Amino acid sequence: MAWKISLNEARCTGCRICEMICSWSDEGGFDPSRSLITVESIDEKDAHFSIRFDPGCKNCGLCATYCASKALVKEKEQRDG
Ligand code: SF4
Ligand code: SF4
Numbered sequence: 001m002a003w004k005i006s007l008n009e010a011r012c013t014g015c016r017i018c019e020m021i022c023s024w025s026d027e028g029g030f031d032p033s034r035s036l037i038t039v040e041s042i043d044e045k046d047a048h049f050s051i052r053f054d055p056g057c058k059n060c061g062l063c064a065t066y067c068a069s070k071a072l073v074k075e076k077e078q079r080d081g
Contacts, residue, residue, distance in 0.1 A: 002078040003061035005053075012049040012071035014039060018063035025062050037063050 016039055019032035027034045036054040051071065064072035 001061070002059035003064070003074045004076050004078055005059065005061060005064050006073045006075045007051050008071050008073070009049060009051050010071075011069045012039065012051060013069050014041060014046055014049045015068075017066050017068070018051075018072060021066045022063050025060065026058075 016032060018037050019035035019039060020030045022035040022037050023029065023031045023033075026036060036057045038052045038054070040050050040052070042048050042050050059078060061074045064074045067073075
């Protein structure tokens, strides 16, 4: 199942759970460097973050499922074709 995922970067707390769960689901281990989503601090106080999906993202929606702050939200299922 593939999902359209909406971003609300203003809600992101920088917890990086999304990176952890993505790497675990795709690579079988908790390694943010292998995640298909990247969260980066955009200010010196680590108060604001940018969120970027790798082109290889499978739109599985798992990162959004585990994003407690709803910076990532599953909007609707995507259908092939
Ligand atoms: S997008 Fe959600 S899960 Fe990922 S770092 Fe931000 S708050 Fe945490
Ligand atoms: S939707 Fe993309 S970034 Fe999120 S867990 Fe799935 S593959 Fe990783």
